[in-house]
Amino acid sequence: MTPVARVRAALAAAFAIEHRMRTIILIALGAPLAMVYMIALPAERYGAFSLQALALLTPAEAVAALVLGFGTMLAFALQAAAGGIGRRGEPLTLGGLLVALAPAGLCCTGVIPAILAALGASTPVLLRESGRYASFFAQYADLFVAGGVALVVLSVWLASARMTSACTTCPAPGVRPLRGGITNADDETLH
Amino acid sequence: MIALPHGRRIALAAMIAALLAVATAVPAIRMHAPRAVAAASPAIAIGRPAPPFAYRLLSGGVLHASALRGRPYLLWAVATWCPSCVTGSALLARHIAEIERAHAAVVELELYDDLGGSGPPLESVRRGVGAAAFARDWYWGILTEDQTAVLDPTGTMDIYYVVDARGRIVAQGMAPAAHWESIAPLLGIRHR
Numbered sequence: 001m002t003p004v005a006r007v008r009a010a011l012a013a014a015f016a017i018e019h020r021m022r023t024i025i026l027i028a029l030g031a032p033l034a035m036v037y038m039i040a041l042p043a044e045r046y047g048a049f050s051l052q053a054l055a056l057l058t059p060a061e062a063v064a065a066l067v068l069g070f071g072t073m074l075a076f077a078l079q080a081a082a083g084g085i086g087r088r089g090e091p092l093t094l095g096g097l098l099v100a101l102a103p104a105g106l107c108c109t110g111v112i113p114a115i116l117a118a119l120g121a122s123t124p125v126l127l128r129e130s131g132r133y134a135s136f137f138a139q140y141a142d143l144f145v146a147g148g149v150a151l152v153v154l155s156v157w158l159a160s161a162r163m164t165s166a167c168t169t170c171p172a173p174g175v176r177p178l179r180g181g182i183t184n185a186d187d188e189t190l191h
Numbered sequence: 192m193i194a195l196p197h198g199r200r201i202a203l204a205a206m207i208a209a210l211l212a213v214a215t216a217v218p219a220i221r222m223h224a225p226r227a228v229a230a231a232s233p234a235i236a237i238g239r240p241a242p243p244f245a246y247r248l249l250s251g252g253v254l255h256a257s258a259l260r261g262r263p264y265l266l267w268a269v270a271t272w273c274p275s276c277v278t279g280s281a282l283l284a285r286h287i288a289e290i291e292r293a294h295a296a297v298v299e300l301e302l303y304d305d306l307g308g309s310g311p312p313l314e315s316v317r318r319g320v321g322a323a324a325f326a327r328d329w330y331w332g333i334l335t336e337d338q339t340a341v342l343d344p345t346g347t348m349d350i351y352y353v354v355d356a357r358g359r360i361v362a363q364g365m366a367p368a369a370h371w372e373s374i375a376p377l378l379g380i381r382h383r
Contacts, residue, residue: 047275047349047366056278108275110365113346126346127339131306134348135272138308 001164003157010160011074014081022081026073034069037100041065044104044141064149068100071152078159092155100148103141107134235341237363241266241354242341246300248332249314254298256358263355263378264296267367268334270348271301272310279349279368280316284323286371286380295378296328303339306346353377 001009015023039053041061046053057065075093106112113130121129137144235242246254269276283297290297301313317324317331324331334342343350353362353374361377364370 045274045278046369047279048369050369052369108270108273108349108366110345110347117345123340123344123346124336126344127303127336128307130346131270131272131302131304131308131348134306135270135308135310138272138274141274 006164007157007160010078010082010163014078014163019081022077026070026077030070030073032069033072034065037065037068038062040101040104041145044107044138047108049104061145064100064145067149068097068152071149071156072097075152075155075159078156078163082159082163090155092151092158096148096151096155098148099151100145102144102148103137107137107141235352235360235363237360239360240358241352241360242338244338244341246298246330246332246334246338248330249317250331254330254332259296259298259354260358261356262294262296263353264298265290265367265374265378266342266352266354267297267299268302268339268343268348268350269299269313269316270305270308270310271313271316272305272308273348275366275369276349277316277319279366280320280324282368283371284320286375287323287326287329289375289380290378291326291328293379295380296330298330298332300331300338300342301333302343302348303334303336306339306348 015026038057038061039049039051041064042053042056042058043049045056072093076090079090112134113126116126116130116133241256243256245256248254269280271277280299287297313331313333323329342352347365349365349367351364351367351374352360355361355377362374367374
């Protein structure tokens with residue numbers, strides 16, 4: 001089974017008509033999370049976590065925010081459908097969310113100076129070093145966001161793979177699932 | 192409905208709580224930073240006089256803080272690699288006409304050695320902002336190490352102070368362009 005076919009099969013099984021609540025949860029939680037990222041990603045340039053940061057949102061950031069928001073909830077839904085939350089996959093999903101937030105959280109805030117100060121750095125050291133570390137996140141901000149998106153996409157793929165390997169009644173793409181885990185393909189073979 | 196065992200429901204709730212905590216931590220830390228600066232450098236707290244520095248300007252001259260007495264001004268310490276500083280400059284440019292009408296001023300100063308980060312020269316940031324950045328009342332300069340240590344002892348970038356016409360600090364914070372609505376009245380700008 002190709003990776004795309006595997007994801008399609010997992011989605012078909014996880015979001016079959018009898019599991020419509022999963023779709024509702026996916027949208028109800030994915031949309032606000034995507035909105036949080038639509039504000040957080042340009043907040044690095046705007047300087048504040050505010051709705052006004054949306055004015056600086058680029059198309060690439062909008063796509064990344066949608067993937068991070070809905071992809072995360074999709075991964076959680078697939079992980080739940082595949083046997084439950086709390087196993088492998090979640091650290092990857094959460095890691096992706098945090099990696100994408102790193103530039104906004106660490107670049108131009110007081111976090112890095114606060115960490116250096118907590119480590120005992122004096123004012124002259126802070127003035128020489130805080131920019132060295134903070135500018136790293138500014139310089140590679142796009143890579144951090146891309147890395148976060150990649151981790152979330154990977155977690156969706158892993159959850160799909162886990163679900164399809166664990167599921168013996170998953171329908172193939174294009175095969176309509178029926179109640180009781182029987183597909184219309186099974187139905188035809190029975191006759 | 193997703194049926195999860197009790198322990199896993201708790202795990203999921205904990206993960207969502209962790210995410211919300213991260214999402215709220217960033218603005219909270221931003222709000223905390225100016226207070227940390229005030230704690231590290233009590234001489235530059237709100238209500239105190241602005242330090243009587245002479246700032247080295249990009250134009251080659253020197254701006255004495257005393258020369259600004261009688262006018263409110265925004266004293267802003269930036270790093271040129273800092274995205275919110277660069278974007279903030281472009282956003283502030285939209286308000287320079289009203290700043291001039293109010294006889295206020297902006298003093299934008301690069302932190303000493305860009306706090307150790309590697310950014311472009313401040314002059315290229317200024318040129319990137321456009322013609323508004325060359326307005327008469329927008330001063331661009333570079334802080335010495337001693338001045339940086341007083342204005343920004345915690346090594347945080349994008350720090351600002353609002354100084355009133357009597358030379359006293361009346362507000363401080365981070366990212367002035369994002370807080371323009373609260374800064375404008377302090378500079379004597381009335382909203383239409």
